[in-house]
Amino acid sequence: MxxxxxxxxxxxxxxxxLLISSDNGGIRGGFxxxxxxxxxxxxxxxxxxxxASLTGDFWILARGPALARLTSIASPPTSKQYCFLFLLMDETNIASIVLGVVAGFYSTIFLLCLSDVVHLNKEMTKMKHELEDLRNQSIIFNRSSFVDSSNKILLTRTNISGKLxxxxxxxxxxxxYINFICNMAILLFGSYSIYVHGIGTHHGLAYRLFFFICKLCTIIASIWLNLHFKKGLPSDIFLYIWIDINCVVSIYRSLRQII
Structure with missing residues (x-):
């Protein structure tokens, strides 16, 4: 028993x-x-x-998504005790982790490509309007103004040469791209921690926290860049916030588990 x-x-x-006990319905040889x-x-x-004098081998079979350590407190001197711990990952947990990694990867790629397509479409529309304006206007260049403008262009090129x-x-x-790398790093470290150490573990918390801080810095830099060039807030800022909320919840659970 x-x-x-x-x-x-x-x-x-x-x-x-006492949490739970079992005698396997009275069947001998295991529970x-x-x-x-x-x-x-x-x-x-x-x-x-x-x-009292019954001896034999002792086996333990544990199933779950976490690692465990088995320590024998005391062994009967008249019997041999073999402790084997088998940790089998549940198929549902494996499928959820794999699907989460694949979905996160392809959704990020899709968002990057979609943002490029939207940006190129805007640029093409802008160039089309500029070409129409140039065709409707008659531009007359005086030789003196052309020389002055050429000198200004050369001076500008000289000033910006050697700078990034x-x-x-x-x-x-x-x-x-930096944000994409941070997302994948957080996703991979989180999935690995769940796979090896179970849900709620603090394993890999330092790595996830580091990439989370890098991700926050990239979002702040992205907002500043858009405001500096007067482009408004990024179109996918709400997606970033949603992902960051999930990261905060994961890190909070890990910290609470440590405390």
Whole structure:
């Protein structure tokens, strides 16, 4: 028969801190306990036999998305004890993690491509209007004004030579790529932590927190860039906020688990 205790076990009071017990319906040779274990806690499993002199091998089969460590407190001197811990990942958890990574990757790629298409469409419309304005206007260049403008252009090129000059679109694209890398890093570290250590674990929290801070910096830089060039707020700012809220919730759960 098997007894699962929370944190402590007192032989004088076996019912104290008892979570669940099982004798597998009286069937000899094994028992089955179904219980959801919390991350970061210590449990005690007590196994009893129907006969005092009964010996044999001892197996433990644990299923779940987390890692566990099994320590033998005491072994009977007359019997051999073999403790094997098998951790089998639930298929639903594997499918959810894989689908989450794939969906996050392709949704980010789709948003990047969509933003490029929308931007190119706006630029083409703007160029079309500018060409129509040039056709409707008669531009007369005087030789003197042409020489002056040429000198100004050469002077401007001389002033900006040797400096890093990036347009609004180039800077925006760089920030989007950085944001994409931060999203994928947070997603991968979070999925790996869930896969290996279970939901609510603080494993990998420092890495997720670092990329989350980088992500916040890229969002602030993106907002400043749009306001500096008078483009208004980014069109996908609400998506960024939604992703950041999820990151904050995940980090908050990890911190609460540590405390």
């Amino acid at each position: 098997g007894y699962l205790y929370d944190t402590s076990f007192d032989p004088s009071n076996p019912s104290a801190s 089955r306990i179904n219980y959801v274990l919390s991350s970061g806690r210590q449990y005690i499993l007590v196994v009893t036999t129907s006969q 000059c990036l347009s609004y679109d180039e800077q925006r694209q760089i920030l989007e």
